[in-house]
């Protein structure tokens with residue numbers, strides 16, 4: 575069985591051996607205030623900073639999911655207002671979530687088209703000009719679009735005072751990201767990290783840390799100021815996903831530096847996009863090349879055709895991702911994540927050709 579589902583997605587084949595190693599090492603039964611656990615946490619964070627090129631002065635910690643990161647940001651970092659930018663289902667869900675948690679604050683939104691790249695000129699029209707925080711999804715998994723690193727740099731320059739919060743769930747560990755240009759980044763590990771679900775990573779710039787401590791919100795089990803204070807001792811407020819952290823450490827040790835993965839993923843993506851441009855059975859959902867995601871491809875066709883393609887694929891032990899949100903019935907999604915091997919991509923192409 576090979577899977578191109580964009581989350582949970584294919585886990586690295588090495589994971590099974592690492593699970594056994596985790597058990598045999600005794601770490602799974604170690605107390606989370608013990609030296610043994612703190613050492614694992616410290617080593618995992620160090621390895622993340624090295625392999626993903628995360629600035630040394632960023633605070634890194636683990637949560638249970640990207641959804642939890644939405645909540646942490648909404649609870650612990652908004653004093654008056656925030657602005658959400660989105661063009662798809664995940665970004666919109668994040669916005670709705672923030673609104674629900676902050677009924678009395680000003681939660682603004684700006685929805686842009688999946689077919690166009692967002693520009694700063696568009697944003698300048700928005701009220702406020704200096705929002706306290708700007709939240710956006712770097713890689714919109716629901717429709718296969720992305721915001722370019724160069725756009726994030728422009729946003730940083732245009733809004734030096736605002737906190738920038740980025741959902742990078744389906745791109746972190748797959749492509750290089752300009753971490754220094756935003757204050758909060760997060761991703762759950764069941765996508766580009768190639769790990770089992772149940773954990774997410776979150777990065778905070780010194781400015782985000784300062785704001786969280788200044789606000790000092792402590793009403794929740796996952797209040798950001800508590801998490802930050804614990805993470806300084808390489809601890810967590812509650813018992814963490816020790817197996818998840820262990821597996822993340824082992825996978826990161828095995829992986830090359832992100833710039834290498836980035837090259838490989840982008841090359842593979844260019845190749846896949848060129849391939850699908852020539853297919854008549856499926857059409858790329860995103861017209862504009864610059865807005866196309868390197869890690870998640872979305873393809874559309876008639877509803878009936880989509881269900882036939884998914885079913886035939888399944889007969890050949892190939893799992894394609896279902897559509898999501900407004901494209902649920904008339905699209906499929908294909909993950910181009912680092913754990914997927916080139917021979918699996920060749921099998922996918924052969925299958926698509928056979929459907930023509």
Ligand SMILES: *Cc1c(COP(=O)(O)O)cnc(C)c1O
Nearest residue numbers: 581639640641664715743744762
């Ligand atoms: C998958 C995904 C999420 C949700 O992740 P969970 O780990 O299920 O909370 C959020 N945002 C994006 C962009 C995603 O792709």
